[in-house]
Amino acid sequence: MKKVLSIAGSDCSGGAGIQADIKTITMHGLYAMTAITALTAQNTTGVYNVQVVSPEFVAQQLDCIFQDIRPDAIKIGMVSDSNIIEIIAQKLKTYKAENIVIDPVMVASSGGSLLSLEAKNALKTGLFPLADILTPNIPEAEFLSETKIRTHQDMERTAALLGEQIKGAVLLKGGHLLQEADDLLYRNKDYFWYPGEKIQNENTHGTGCTLSSAIACNLAIGYDISESVKRAKEYVTGAIKAQLNLGTGSGPLNHMYLTQKNR
Known part of the structure; x- marks a missing residue:
């Protein structure tokens, strides 16, 4: 069985x-493992509190995982502390991790930054160069590149700018286009375009997490990046189209x- 962290x-x-x-990992028939970077008190209406895990404990989690059940692919979500970012980068290098997918959760839905300048720089210099694929949405890509994105041409220009910072690919998600x-x-x-329909469903909480995890699953199975993105996008589209309606906010x-x- 393939394993995803x-x-x-x-x-x-x-x-x-x-x-x-x-x-997501379970639905792909793979074995899921986690290294928790933070605890949150949140629901469909918002995030109400966050408790960041210590860098030392994150390091211990990663050691336990890599020294026993080595993952075939890794998905990295929101990491908001520069010390944790540095520890993760160090461990990934030490264990020669493969198939690294980074979902740079950096901007709140309200448009505000979720990261300090120090943490942003640590991500760009420490983790991004290790990525096989980076998966920002439009607000995150604007934040990283300090540009504005309104058109397909803007997306191509920004993706190329971000692509200069990493060894791997950049998937710039266009869900925020009108x-x-x-x-x-x-x-x-x-440049490879993946056309997508605008699905009428306000319940899209966790879309970015799900897509990046699905990409990691397909990379672990053995598909190349282009096919992994295609399959992951199809999975997420189906999950949105299913029209689940839970909670009073964005479900x-x-x-x-x-x-x-x-x-």
């Missing part, structure tokens, strides 16, 4: 973070929609 924060309401990652939800993969100085996706189709 999620390095991310916990979402007690189950829609995002490691809970979404575990569901008319469509086209995603752009920038890889080896080439979670239906990660189990494939099993429920057969009932």
Whole structure:
């Protein structure tokens, strides 16, 4: 059985973070492991408190995982502390980790920054160069590149700018565009577009976590980056189309929609 490690924060309401990652990995038939970077008190209406795990304990979690059940792919979610970022980068190098997917959760849905300048720089210099693929949405890409994105041409320009910072690919997600939800993969100085329909569903909590985890799953299975993105996008689209409606705010996706189709 292939194994996937999620390095991310916990979402007690189950829609995002490691809970979404575990569901996604399990639905792909793979073995899920986690290294928790933060505990959150949150639900579909917002995040109410965060307790960051100590860098030493994150390091211990990673040592326990790599020294016993080595992951075939790794997904990294929100890591907001520069010391934790440095520890993660150090451990990934030490254990020569492979198939690293980084979902740079850096901007709140309100548009505000979730990171200090120190943590942002640690991400860009420490973790991003290790990524096989980086998966920012448009606000995150704007924050990283200090540019504005309004068109497909803007997306291509920004993806190329970000691509200069890492050895791997950049998947710039277009869900924040007004008319469509086209995603752009920038890889080896080439552009690959994945057309996407704008699905009418306000319940999209955890979409980025789910997509990056699904990409990691497909990389672990053995698909290349382009095919992994294609398959992951199809999975997330189906989970949104399932129209699950839980909670009073922006609810979670239906990660189990494939099993429920057969009932």
